[in-house]
Amino acid sequence: MKKYLAALSATALVSIAPHAMAASSADLAVTGSITPTACTPSLSGNGNVDYGKISSKDLSLDNNTELEQRTVFLTVNCDAATRFALQGIDNRLGSSNTVSAFGLGKINGTQNLGRYMLGMASAVADGVAVQPIKSKDGQTDWHGHIFWMPGDYASVASTADLTQPILVKDMDMELLIGTLIYPARGLDLTNEVNIDGSATLEMKYL
Numbered sequence: 001m002k003k004y005l006a007a008l009s010a011t012a013l014v015s016i017a018p019h020a021m022a023a024s025s026a027d028l029a030v031t032g033s034i035t036p037t038a039c040t041p042s043l044s045g046n047g048n049v050d051y052g053k054i055s056s057k058d059l060s061l062d063n064n065t066e067l068e069q070r071t072v073f074l075t076v077n078c079d080a081a082t083r084f085a086l087q088g089i090d091n092r093l094g095s096s097n098t099v100s101a102f103g104l105g106k107i108n109g110t111q112n113l114g115r116y117m118l119g120m121a122s123a124v125a126d127g128v129a130v131q132p133i134k135s136k137d138g139q140t141d142w143h144g145h146i147f148w149m150p151g152d153y154a155s156v157a158s159t160a161d162l163t164q165p166i167l168v169k170d171m172d173m174e175l176l177i178g179t180l181i182y183p184a185r186g187l188d189l190t191n192e193v194n195i196d197g198s199a200t201l202e203m204k205y206l
Contacts, residue, residue: 039078039203041086047072049177051195059184064114070177074201081126081167083155083206085138088118090150091198097182100149104179105196107188116197118148119176123156125168130156132173133165138204148175153204165206 049070059065076084090096095103101115120132135142138153144162148154155165156173179197187193 037079037082039076039082039084039205041074041076041201041203043075043175043201044073049179049197051179054181054195056184056189059181059187059189061185062183064180064182065184067179067181070179072175072177074171074173074175076168076171076203078169081169083165083167085135085153085155085165085204085206086201087138087153087204088148088150089200089202091200092196093150096150100147102150102197102199104181105194105198107193111187112182113187113193113195114179114181116177116179118199119146119178120148120154121146121174121176123171123173125156125166125171129159130166130168130171131159131162133157133162138206150199155206 049072051067054067076086078084088102090102092103092105095106095112096115097112098115101117103112104114104116107113123130123132131144132146132148132154133142133156134145134148134152134154136152142155142157142163142165144157156168156171157164158166179195181187181195
């Protein structure tokens with residue numbers, strides 16, 4: 001009788017153990033890597049694009065008013081050849097009427113003033129012409145593109161293969177700033193309004 005009870009008890013434990021383990025534990029993995037190299041991005045003119053004072057009378061009442069295109073030079077210098085991307089973060093998110101452009105801030109906290117587009121051009125990496133590319137998540141679907149939209153990860157690729165970023169030590173690129181103000185009829189311009197676009201280009205190591 002004792003042998004039978006012992007065997008029964010063991011069988012019962014085996015049958016419930018898997019359920020107890022599944023219900024009482026969970027795994028957490030903290031992963032990543034520390035790169036021995038570092039890259040420093042910089043913008044000409046400290047990244048300032050100043051349109052000065054614009055008279056409200058010079059703005060179109062019913063159409064967008066395009067301002068003069070400006071160019072800013074982007075440089076990235078790395079300690080050694082590195083695969084990297086820069087994520088474009090719109091610090092005035094929600095002040096553009098389209099998700100494909102960066103915003104210029106709001107009037108009275110409610111009216112979107114305008115937007116600007118970033119175009120990537122004339123990219124050179126380590127003395128060789130390269131192609132600007134971008135990805136939505138910084139990992140997949142890299143493709144050639146000249147427009148850098150908010151949230152995009154931008155990098156450069158060989159002109160022979162636009163599907164992946166290349167290792168780069170030093171890179172130079174032109175950023176073309178295309179800015180417009182929304183129709184004046186929908187804006188409160190009774191007081192002076194600041195053009196207040198702001199974006200951060202955040203370094204990401206791939």
